[in-house]
Amino acid sequence: xxxxxxxxxxxxxxxxxxxxxxxxxxxxxxxxxxxxxxxxxxxxxxxxxxxxxxxxxxxxxxxxxxxxxxxxxxxxxxxxxxxxxxxxxxxxxxxxxxxxxxxxxxxxxxxxxxxxxxxxxxxxxxxxxxxxxxxxxxxxxxxxxxxxxxxxxxxxxxxxxxxxxxxxxxxxxxxxxxxxxxxxxxxxxxxxxxxxxxxxxxxxxxxxxxxxxxxxxxxxxxxxxxxxxxxxxxxxxxxxxxxxxxxxxxxxxxxxxxx
Numbered sequence: 001x002x003x004x005x006x007x008x009x010x011x012x013x014x015x016x017x018x019x020x021x022x023x024x025x026x027x028x029x030x031x032x033x034x035x036x037x038x039x040x041x042x043x044x045x046x047x048x049x050x051x052x053x054x055x056x057x058x059x060x061x062x063x064x065x066x067x068x069x070x071x072x073x074x075x076x077x078x079x080x081x082x083x084x085x086x087x088x089x090x091x092x093x094x095x096x097x098x099x100x101x102x103x104x105x106x107x108x109x110x111x112x113x114x115x116x117x118x119x120x121x122x123x124x125x126x127x128x129x130x131x132x133x134x135x136x137x138x139x140x141x142x143x144x145x146x147x148x149x150x151x152x153x154x155x156x157x158x159x160x161x162x163x164x165x166x167x168x169x170x171x172x173x174x175x176x177x178x179x180x181x182x183x184x185x186x187x188x189x190x191x192x193x194x195x196x197x198x199x200x201x202x203x204x205x206x207x208x209x210x211x212x213x214x215x216x217x218x219x220x221x222x223x224x225x226x227x228x229x230x231x232x233x234x235x236x237x238x239x240x241x242x243x244x245x246x247x248x249x250x251x252x253x254x255x256x257x258x259x
Contacts (some may be wrong), residue, residue, distance in 0.1 A: 001030075002058040004037045006047050007067035008095075008104065016067040016104035023127050024065065024102055024134055031138045035065070047072045047080020055097075056087040063098040065134070069105015073169060077148065081167045098143055101133045112170065114144075 005025070007016040017040060025035060036058075039050045047068070055062060066073060080097075084090075103111040103124075115132045117123035124130075146169060153164040 001060065002054070002062045003033060003035050003065065004039070004051065004054045004065070004174055005035045005065040006050055006072075007038075007040050008038045008047065008072045009071070009101075011069045011105045012071060016102075019102070019130070020067055023131060024067065027131060027138070033138070040073065042067075045075050045079060048076045048083075051076055052079065052083050052085070056085060056089055059088050059095075061096045061098065062255070063100060063137070064104060065100045067102040067104045069103070070107060070169075071105065071110050072094065073099070073101075074167075078167050096135075099146065100137045103130050111196060131258050180231065 006018065007020050009017050020038070025038070028035060037054055039048070041047045047066075051064060064076075066076075101111045101114070108124075111133070112124075115129070117129060128135075149168045151166050151168055153166065155161045155163070
């Protein structure tokens with residue numbers, strides 16, 4: 001089975017490549033698994049491009065060792081959903097795509113839900129803990145389906161725009177929460193950890209969201225707030241059952257099921 005390793009060099013604290021070189025790749029090699037291609041992302045959306053190029057040059061099931069946070073997986077899933085394959089995969093149903101998750105991002109929400117850390121919070125940085133999905137692959141554990149949701153983002157009724165669609169695997173945010181998360185990215189180099197999401201509301205995200213209502217009359221403030229609420233309430237999700245068997249994650253069986 002073809003095996004590709006993709007890492008995001010700027011996610012989290014920027015140590016994804018070093019963690020792969022020091023731990024992930026040696027662990028795979030120790031158990032006889034050769035990585036056919038190792039690639040680092042260079043720009044937003046690049047992970048999806050790398051994977052599609054690899055898929056079009058191979059056939060059958062493919063396993064992806066992904067060293068990143070939740071955002072890079074989100075980019076991959078969205079890129080795959082928009083891709084019309086060429087080469088040997090043109091016009092054919094996709095084969096199963098298996099993911100080995102290596103948590104290198106800030107929150108790593110998906111990985112944490114599959115492998116809940118036990119005891120001290122320092123477990124998040126423990127090498128053995130971070131390599132659990134890799135070890136599950138080595139131990140030939142059965143993967144579980146990756147549930148995919150398609151969200152429809154509709155604008156407020158007074159805005160004449162077409163709805164936007166996006167594919168999600170972890171969470172979708174809108175309005176104030178989305179503003180906070182978006183603006184916290186500018187603090188990544190200064191605060192690489194989760195602390196920037198706590199610090200940013202008072203510094204950027206919250207001020208950007210509230211700037212729209214400062215200096216407005218009461219009626220205008222009410223209108224803006226209603227627009228936020230309408231946008232939030234008009235998000236719709238549904239599962240794509242036909243995608244579930246084709247995108248899977250390596251983990252050990254437990255009582256926790258993704259979805």
